[in-house]
Amino acid sequence: MNADLHSHSVFSDGTLTPEALASRAHRNGVTLWSLTDHDTLDGQVSAQNAAVALGLSYLTGVEISASFLGKSIHIVGLGVDIQNLPLQQGLEHIRRGRWQRGQAMASALDAAGIPDAWQGAMRFASHPETVSRAHFARYLVQQGICPTIHAVFQKYLVPGRPGYVPHQWASLQDAVGWIGGAGGLAVIAHPARYRLTDMQEYALLCAFKECGGTAIEVVTGSQQPSEYSHYAAQATYFGLKASRGSDFHCPKESRMDIGSLPALPPECVAVWE
Ligand code: AMP
Ligand code: MN
Ligand code: MN
Ligand code: MN
Numbered sequence: 001m002n003a004d005l006h007s008h009s010v011f012s013d014g015t016l017t018p019e020a021l022a023s024r025a026h027r028n029g030v031t032l033w034s035l036t037d038h039d040t041l042d043g044q045v046s047a048q049n050a051a052v053a054l055g056l057s058y059l060t061g062v063e064i065s066a067s068f069l070g071k072s073i074h075i076v077g078l079g080v081d082i083q084n085l086p087l088q089q090g091l092e093h094i095r096r097g098r099w100q101r102g103q104a105m106a107s108a109l110d111a112a113g114i115p116d117a118w119q120g121a122m123r124f125a126s127h128p129e130t131v132s133r134a135h136f137a138r139y140l141v142q143q144g145i146c147p148t149i150h151a152v153f154q155k156y157l158v159p160g161r162p163g164y165v166p167h168q169w170a171s172l173q174d175a176v177g178w179i180g181g182a183g184g185l186a187v188i189a190h191p192a193r194y195r196l197t198d199m200q201e202y203a204l205l206c207a208f209k210e211c212g213g214t215a216i217e218v219v220t221g222s223q224q225p226s227e228y229s230h231y232a233a234q235a236t237y238f239g240l241k242a243s244r245g246s247d248f249h250c251p252k253e254s255r256m257d258i259g260s261l262p263a264l265p266p267e268c269v270a271v272w273e
Contacts, residue, residue, distance in 0.1 A: 003032040003272055004259050005059065006076060006189065006220060006245025010126045011035075011043035012063075013134035015250040018043045021258065022050035028259030032272055034061035034078055036245070039094045040130050041082045059272075062087075063189060064179070065094055065169040068204055071194050072167070075175040076217070076243070078271065080184030087182040094170055095129045102131040104165045105157075109136070112162035114145060133157045134249065149253055172204075176211045185214040185271060187243045190222035191231055205238045215241035215271040219264055221256030222247040232265040242268035 008014030009021050016024065018035055025033045033056050035047035044060050051058035060082055064075045080087060106118035120139035125131045137152040146152040156163035170178075179186040188208055196204060205216075217223070218231045219242075235242045242265075248258040264270055 001031055001270075001272065002029050002259055003244050003270070004030045004246050004248075004261065005032070005034040005061065005078060005187075005243050005271070006036050006063070006217065007034070007248045007258055008037055008063075009035055009043045009047070011040055012037035012127070012130040013125075013132035013249060015253075018047035019050045021248075022047060022054055022056060025051075025258045026054040026056055028257060030056060030259035032057045032059065033258075034059040034076075034245070036061035036063040036076050036078075038063050038074075038130055038132060039065055039091050039098060040127070041080075041088065041091065042127065044082045060184070062091070062179075064091070064175040065098070066172050066175040067167075067169045068172050068207070069196075069200055071196070072169060073172070073194055073204070074189035075172070075179065075213075076187040076189045076245070077175075077179035077182070077184040078187060078243075080179055080182040082182075084178075084182035087178040090170060090174060090178045097167065097169070098131060099129060101165050101167045102136075105133070105136060105163055108165055109156065109163045112156070114140065114143075114156075114163075117163075136163065172207055173211045176208065176213050180212045185241075186212065187214065187271060188216040189245075190217055190220045190247065191234075192223040192227045201234075205234060205240070209238055209240065213240070215243045217245060218242040218268055219244040219261050220247055221245070221254060221261065225262065228262075228265060232268050235268060241271040241273070243271040 109117040121135040
C-alpha cells in the first residue's frame with residue numbers, strides 16, 4: 001500500500017489543482033490518497049472525483065490549525081464527513097482569523113520596509129480565505145527580497161522575526177472534537193516540526209490521546225528520516241496509530257514528492273488499517 005495522507009492544493013497553500021495533484025499521485029504509484037488543505041474542505045469534491053476517475057482510493061482530509069502551549073500545531077483529520085456543520089463552522093472561524101492575521105502580517109512587513117505585501121500575497125493565493133505565510137513567502141522571493149522560500153521564513157516569518165504575527169488558532173480539544181464529530185480520525189501532523197521539549201511533547205501526546213486522537217505522523221516529508229524511529233516509539237508508547245504523508249505543496253518547493261515516501265517502520269500500526 002502506497003498511502004499518502006497529507007498534501008496541499010491551490011485551495012490552501014499548494015500550487016497544483018486537486019486534479020493535477022491526483023494525476024501526480026497516480027503517476028507516482030500512490031494507491032490511497034488524501035488531500036489535506038489547511039482549514040478548508042473546498043477542494044474535497046474535486047479531489048475525490050479526480051481520484052475515483054483514476055482508480056485511486058481516496059480519504060477525505062483537512063489539516064486544522066490549532067494552538068497548544070502557545071505554539072501553532074497542525075491536526076490532520078482523515079475520513080471526515082465534509083457536510084458536517086460543526087466542522088464546517090469551526091473551519092470558517094479559523095479562516096476568518098487567518099485573514100485577519102494576514103492583514104496584520106502585511107502591516108508588520110510594511111513597518112519592516114516591505115510595502116504592498118497583502119496585494120503581493122493575494123497574487124499567489126487563488127483562494128484568499130486560506131491565505132498563508134507561504135503566499136507571502138512566494139511574493140518576497142518574487143520581489144528578490146530573499147533567494148528562497150526557506151530564507152524568507154528564517155528572516156521574516158518565524159517567531160521573533162519582523163513579519164511574524166502571533167495568532168490564536170483553534171484549541172486542540174476543538175480541532176480533535178470537530179474531526180471526531182464528523183466521523184473522522186485525528187492525526188498529529190509532523191510532530192518534530194514544533195520544536196517541543198520532551199515534557200511539552202509528552203503533554204501534547206497525553207492531551208491528544210485524552211481528547212480522542214487516533215494517530216501521529218511518523219513518516220512525513222516535514223520530518224527528517226532520523227526522526228521516524230522516535231515517533232514510531234512514541235506511537236507504540238501512547239497506543240496511537242501511525243500515518244504517512246508527504247506534505248507535498250509544490251514541485252519546486254517541496255522536499256518530498258507525493259507518493260515518494262519510505263514505508264512505515266514495521267512496528268507501527270498504520271492508521272489506514
Ligand atoms: P501558516 O499556516 O499560514 O502559518 O503557514 C504555515 C505554512 O507555511 C506551512 O503549512 C508550510 O506550507 C509553510 N512553511 C512553514 N515553515 C516553513 C519553512 N521553514 N520553509 C518553507 N515553508 C514553510
Ligand atoms: Mn502549508
Ligand atoms: Mn502542517
Ligand atoms: Mn501540511
